Amino acid sequence: MFNCITPPFILNKLLDSSDATIRGAAMDTLITTARLRGQREVRGLIAGALVSPAAGRRSVFDCANSTFLPFAKLMRSEDDGPVADKSVNQAFEGLGVTRAFYRDVFQRDSIDGHGMRLQGFVHRGRRYNNAFWDGQQMVFGDGDGKVFADFTGSLDVIAHELGHGVTEHTANLEYRFQPGALNESLSDVAGSMVKQWHLGQTADKADWLIGSDIFTPKIEADALRSMKAPGTAFNNDLFGEDPQPDHMDRYVELPDTDEGDNGGVHINSGIPNKAFYLVAIGIGGNSWEAPGHIWYESLRASTSTTNFQQFADTTFSKAGELYGASSPQQQAVRAAWDEVGIRVGSEPTLSRR
Amino acid sequence: MRVSLTTHGGLAAPINSRRPPRTLDTDRMPAATAGQLRRLVAAVLAEGGGGRPDRGRDAMTYTITIxxxxxxxxVTGSDTSMSAAFGALLSLIERQTD
Structure with a gap:
């Protein structure tokens, strides 16, 4: 077996370099390193780097209720006008807004930073109550029409899924325990920033809800999650009360199983979600300006195993680098994490994974 | 034969996990559908199981108990990794319990 001297995470960073020579050398190393060949994360990087001329071109496919994506039919691509199918158009527009957000706000060219194609699959399955990122593309269900409506109807859900792609191509946070909850939170942060940017809303005017459009009107629920007030997005007889915590004191210990949501990745994300909301309110103005830049640079500086404490520390140091030590922005970051029970710069007091 | 399906994960993971399982009983269904269910269960069991599936972000996972x-x-499967037989069994259970 060959051994690769350069750790994969360094190659990963080099692939993000703005210098084409450095990117090329990193690519060569990846391709010739037998040890890495076939690994999912490396396949993704290579696939992304090879399609660089695509400039994030969009393609939206109709699964026609199948769950097998290769059978899906291409319905609308980048240069096409609107088609008859509303879901196709909603996915197309949502991907376009999210692509423009990353380009204009973070100067990021698509999911991988190198113009990776954006592929959306709609009408997946029959009455399917979900949307997901499978490592290559975004997939949307129609909802059952009883509880859930069409998932393409929510811009923050589309941006949430595309955000998973961005995370996979940067820190690649593993999908369990705290790194997994952070992965989920970063997608919610992306979803809310894209929605606010699209609406031209300042942090204090925004609803900070994720998935407010995905329930049918009959269902008594505001949204899937609330970043402003985790734990309050829903409370009804059909599916109970929103279980998200808003403070480390209420962190929910769950096993790394399917039943345990991989250690509560969609549950404990409430804690960093609330921290981002507090930073945005503390700094004031638009969430995608200083708060968004601090979070985005911290994502790029994170690794697959970054936990809440480490991420909080990174946001504090990035705020210092970007806006100055003891700047109002850096103070807002410290205060926000404090309010959710995480003291920046301190050793983790709890041995939580 | 009784077959039950529980669903976990997904964008709405906390909600999905709280919804009741879907259950089918071959004694309480038309013979033709019961036969189809038995054939699909046999096909899925013949594939064997193995390990936890790939963790697609926001993908749902399905546990079918026979x-x-x-x-x-x-047997378990997920949105990002399920066999054709598993997918067929899943959609039969979903259709019959709607």
Whole structure:
């Protein structure tokens, strides 16, 4: 077996370099390193780097209720006008807004930073109550029409899924325990920033809800999650009360199983979600300006195993680098994490994974 | 034979996990559908199981429990990695329990 001297995470960073020579050398190393060949994360990087001329071109496919994506039919691509199918158009527009957000706000060219194609699959399955990122593309269900409506109807859900792609191509946070909850939170942060940017809303005017459009009107629920007030997005007889915590004191210990949501990745994300909301309110103005830049640079500086404490520390140091030590922005970051029970710069007091 | 399906994960993971399982009983369904269910269960069991599936971000996972005259088996699949047979069994259970 060959051994690769350069750790994969360094190659990963080099692939993000703005210098084409450095990117090329990193690519060569990846391709010739037998040890890495076939690994999912490396396949993704290579696939992304090879399609660089695509400039994030969009393609939206109709699964026609199948769950097998290769059978899906291409319905609308980048240069096409609107088609008859509303879901196709909603996915197309949502991907376009999210692509423009990353380009204009973070100067990021698509999911991988190198113009990776954006592929959306709609009408997946029959009455399917979900949307997901499978490592290559975004997939949307129609909802059952009883509880859930069409998932393409929510811009923050589309941006949430595309955000998973961005995370996979940067820190690649593993999908369990705290790194997994952070992965989920970063997608919610992306979803809310894209929605606010699209609406031209300042942090204090925004609803900070994720998935407010995905329930049918009959269902008594505001949204899937609330970043402003985790734990309050829903409370009804059909599916109970929103279980998200808003403070480390209420962190929910769950096993790394399917039943345990991989250690509560969609549950404990409430804690960093609330921290981002507090930073945005503390700094004031638009969430995608200083708060968004601090979070985005911290994502790029994170690794697959970054936990809440480490991420909080990174946001504090990035705020210092970007806006100055003891700047109002850096103070807002410290205060926000404090309010959710995480003291920046301190050793983790709890041995939580 | 009784077959039950629980669904976990997904964008709405906390909600999905709280919804009741979907259950089918071959004694309480038309013979043709019961036969189809038995054939699909046999096909999925013949594939064997193995390990936890790939963790697609926000992908749902499905646990199907089969109880046939005291003999029990559990098979799992996910949105990002399921066999054709598993997908066919899943959609039959979903259709029959809607």
């Amino acid at each position: 109880d046939d005259d005291g003999r029990a088996a559990t």
